[in-house]
Amino acid sequence: MDFSNNQNFSECQRCGTCCKKGGPALHYEDQEILDAGSIPLASLYTIRKGELARNNVTGGLISLPVEIIKIKSRPDDSACMYYNDADASCEIYENRPFECRNMECWNSDKIAALYDQNRLIRSLVLEKADWLKDLVSTHESECDLDQIQTLVNKREAGDAEAASVLTEMINYDFHLRSIVTEKGKIAPEMLDFLFGRPLNEIITRQFKIKIEKSKS
Ligand code: SF4
Ligand code: SF4
Structure with a gap:
């Protein structure tokens, strides 16, 4: 709008x-x-x-x-x-x-x-779906964007450990989406509501970092 x-x-x-x-x-x-x-x-x-x-x-x-x-x-x-x-x-x-x-x-x-x-x-929309609400909350803390901003700053300063943690976060986000659709029987179209847009896309768009997609 x-x-x-x-x-x-x-x-x-x-x-x-x-x-x-x-x-x-x-x-x-x-x-x-x-x-x-x-x-x-x-x-x-x-x-x-x-x-x-x-x-x-x-x-x-x-x-x-x-x-x-x-x-x-x-x-x-x-x-x-x-x-x-x-x-x-x-x-x-x-x-x-x-x-x-x-x-x-x-x-x-x-x-x-x-x-x-x-x-x-x-959390309000999912009030009656506790397991999804918990999953959203866990994803939010594992892929916290304030923390990502800090890691991006450290990575730019040459901190290899920060770069590695960022990669782990992106892989977590990627695999969680796969598991939820495959094992949790959640429609793929629901993922951008549940977890926001894919983390690799957010990081690329917001922090101008090019991300290679996980192959594992
Ligand atoms: S005239 Fe109506 S449809 Fe057009 S921009 Fe205004 S509110 Fe929207
Ligand atoms: S739901 Fe979409 S198409 Fe309908 S009035 Fe709102 S913005 Fe327009």
Whole structure:
């Protein structure tokens, strides 16, 4: 979602511009929609604490103090996966998330006021799935992004041990995803919600370190 202000009109023109810029972040108000299965968890991904993300209100990049859960974009562009180009419509309009229901591009103050309030986090979404909640919590501490930042700094200063720990973290993240899908019977499409995007991709994107994928 994009919150650019446009004063030329006072009701939605269904131009789709906001939806084409990405899906919304979810808030407490969206829990009911998730519980009803109107938006499956496979349609979501998590941007983890410590990842860089665009603040749609200020426009700048920030290191997230708290994780965000968002609706995925389409595979080939940044549009929300539920946006339908053919008739500029939302495929889940009746169950669209809170941010979408409050999106008024001509009055960006409205959404700016709720933008970073009451955001849903994985431990709330998974409240009734203890084993997944525990797995998410363990992954979060094993692949902590603040710790990764420290290791990256040490690696750049020539610390071989730091480089080795970083490799272990990336391998842990890679193997955990395999185990959860193979032995835990979790759909692969759920992984970016459960554990955020693959750690090797985050490290490459955020710290500009090229990672070779684990072959083991
Ligand atoms: S809220 Fe604004 S940007 Fe979004 S579809 Fe409506 S007119 Fe377009
Ligand atoms: S959920 Fe619907 S209204 Fe919200 S960004 Fe996606 S397509 Fe647009």
